[in-house]
Amino acid sequence: MxxxxxxxxxxxxxxxxxxxxxxxxxxxxxxxxxxxxxxxxxxxxxxxxxxxxxxxxxxxxxxxxxxxxxxxxxxxxxxxxxxxxxxxxxxxxxxxxxxxxxxxxxxxxxxxxxxxxxxxxxxxxxxxxxxxxxxxxxxxxxxxxxxxxxxxxxxxxxxxxxxxxxxxxxxxxxxxxxxxxxxxxxxxxxxxxxxxxxxxxxxxxxxxxxxxxxxxxxxxxxxxEPAVPYTDGQPNTNLRILTHPDPKVIVYPHASSLFSYLELMSITVKLSPHPLNPTRLEQTLIHMGSSLIRVKGYVKSSDGYLYLFQGSGERFVWRPTLLSTHPYLVFIGLELDREYIEHEIFHPV
Ligand SMILES: Nc1nc2c(ncn2[C@@H]2O[C@H](COP(=O)(O)OP(=O)(O)OP(=O)(O)O)[C@@H](O)[C@H]2O)c(=O)[nH]1
Missing domain, CATH: 3.40.50.300 (P-loop containing nucleotide triphosphate hydrolases)
Structure with a gap:
C-alpha cells in the first residue's frame, strides 16, 4: 500500500x-x-x-x-x-x-x-x-x-x-x-x-x-520470472564476447534485452561517405534471408542525399533526412554473417 x-x-x-x-x-x-x-x-x-x-x-x-x-x-x-x-x-x-x-x-x-x-x-x-x-x-x-x-x-x-x-x-x-x-x-x-x-x-x-x-x-x-536467472551486481557469465579485427565493425553477440540473454547479434557498421546504390543495398540485404531480422541506420543514396533507412523482413523504407551524421547501419539478427556484411556493404562492386 x-x-x-x-x-x-x-x-x-x-x-x-x-x-x-x-x-x-x-x-x-x-x-x-x-x-x-x-x-x-x-x-x-x-x-x-x-x-x-x-x-x-x-x-x-x-x-x-x-x-x-x-x-x-x-x-x-x-x-x-x-x-x-x-x-x-x-x-x-x-x-x-x-x-x-x-x-x-x-x-x-x-x-x-x-x-x-x-x-x-x-x-x-x-x-x-x-x-x-x-x-x-x-x-x-x-x-x-x-x-x-x-x-x-x-x-x-x-x-x-x-x-x-x-x-x-x-x-x-x-x-x-x-x-x-x-x-x-x-x-x-x-x-x-x-x-x-x-x-x-x-x-x-x-x-x-x-x-x-x-x-x-x-x-x-x-x-x-526472468528469462534467465540472474544475480544482482554480478556480471552475466553467459555472455560471449566476439572480437573483430576491423575497428569499423563493432559486434555485439548478445541482445540488449533488459536482463535476459538471447542468441541475437547486433552488428554496427560505419559506412564510407560514398553513396550506395539503393537497389543493390536492398538486394544484398534480401540475400541475407531470415537471419537478418532488422536493419536500420542512415545511408547516403546514389542521389547524394542522406536517408533514414529501415528494413524489417524484406520491406525497406527510405526517408529523406536533414540530419547531419556519418552514414551507418545497424544489423540485428541470428547468426549474422559478418564476412558477407563486411564484403558486400563495405566493398560493393
Ligand atoms: N507497412 C507498414 N510499415 C510500418 C507500419 N508501422 C511501422 N512501419 C514501418 O516499420 C519499420 C519499423 O517501425 P518502427 O516504429 O521503427 O519499429 P520498432 O518496433 O521501433 O523497431 P525497433 O526499435 O528497431 O525494434 C519502419 O520502417 C516503419 O516505417 C505499418 O503499419 N505498415
Missing amino acids: RPHCSFITNPIPVILITGFLGSGKTTLLLRLLKKAIQQTLQPAVFMNEMGRIDVDGAILLEEFPSLKLKKWVDGCMCCSQRHKVERGILDLLEQKPDLLILELSGVADPAQIHKLLAMPSLKYRVELNHVLTVIDAEHFLDYNSSFASDRELIHTLHQQVRTATHLIVNKTDVTELSMLPQMYRALSRINPSAQISACVACDINLDSFLHSSAFPVCYPEQIH
Whole structure:
C-alpha cells in the first residue's frame, strides 16, 4: 500500500511500449508524443535500443528537438547495469515531466522493467498505467517456427504479449487479413485480459493512454520470472564476447534485452561517405534471408542525399533526412554473417 506522505502524492504516470524488433514501437511513440504535446502535457522518454549507435533517439530528436530524453544504447542491460537504467529514469523524474514513456528494445522482457519500477527509489514516484505491446501482424504467427532454436527469444516474445494491457496489432496493410482471427486467438491464449486493436502505423485512438488508468498495472508473481536467472551486481557469465579485427565493425553477440540473454547479434557498421546504390543495398540485404531480422541506420543514396533507412523482413523504407551524421547501419539478427556484411556493404562492386 502507498504510504501517506505529502511529497509522493502525485506519482508520474508511466506508459511502457514494448514489442518485437521492427513491430512499430517508435512509430507508436512518435504518435503518443504528438498527442501528448497537443494536450499540453510535457512527456519524458527513456529508450533502450540495440546497436552501438542509436537510431531511434536521432529520429525522436529530429521531430522533438527539446524532448526530455534518456537513452540506453546497446550492451546487455543485465543486472550489473540495472542501476544505470534506474539512474536514467531518476534523472528524467527530476525534470518533473507530466508523463514518462519507456520504449524497450525489441528483445526486452517487459516484466523486468516492471520489477525495476518497483524498486524503493522509484516505487512511489511512478505509476505504471499502460503496457502497450506492438505486434508485427505480418510476422507474428511465423515467429514460433523461425525462432524455434532460441527458447529464450520465444519466451521473451510471449512475455511481451503476456504483460500487455493493450495489444496493438500493427502492419495490417501488409498482412493477409484472413490470418487476423488466428492471430487474435493466439494472442488471447497468451493474454486473455488485454484489449486488442488492429491498425496501420499504430494509428489507434491514444487519448485513453494519456490519462492515468483507474487500475495501475499489477502483475501476478509468475510474470516476474526472468528469462534467465540472474544475480544482482554480478556480471552475466553467459555472455560471449566476439572480437573483430576491423575497428569499423563493432559486434555485439548478445541482445540488449533488459536482463535476459538471447542468441541475437547486433552488428554496427560505419559506412564510407560514398553513396550506395539503393537497389543493390536492398538486394544484398534480401540475400541475407531470415537471419537478418532488422536493419536500420542512415545511408547516403546514389542521389547524394542522406536517408533514414529501415528494413524489417524484406520491406525497406527510405526517408529523406536533414540530419547531419556519418552514414551507418545497424544489423540485428541470428547468426549474422559478418564476412558477407563486411564484403558486400563495405566493398560493393
Ligand atoms: N507497412 C507498414 N510499415 C510500418 C507500419 N508501422 C511501422 N512501419 C514501418 O516499420 C519499420 C519499423 O517501425 P518502427 O516504429 O521503427 O519499429 P520498432 O518496433 O521501433 O523497431 P525497433 O526499435 O528497431 O525494434 C519502419 O520502417 C516503419 O516505417 C505499418 O503499419 N505498415
